[in-house]
Amino acid sequence: MKIDTDRDFGTRECPACATEVPANNNRCPICGYEFPNPTPMQRGVRLWGALLMLVILLALMFSAMVR
Ligand SMILES: [Zn+2]
Incomplete structure (x- = not known):
């Protein structure tokens, strides 16, 4: 069984490196940018x-x- 986390939480674009970051992840896994708004x-x-x-x-x- 595959759990699609993207479907549940969506993604948002990191303003620092333009990577699609899962909305439930407050920090960009690529560049470490921290999103200011809480999920x-x-x-x-x-x-x-x-x-x-x-x-x-x-x-x-x-x-x-x-x-
Ligand atoms: Zn980033």
Whole structure:
């Protein structure tokens, strides 16, 4: 079974050396250029982290209110 990662994530062109880099790879494997924008997947992880922080904060506020 062949897993086509290009189909799932797409590619973007490296501005430094014009190589097609998989979108899930934040660094160009050819020249080492680092893409400034996070991939949608990483943005999702960050969103979940922020949501978790909010839930913990609300739980702390609620426990302080009950006491
Ligand atoms: Zn490159």
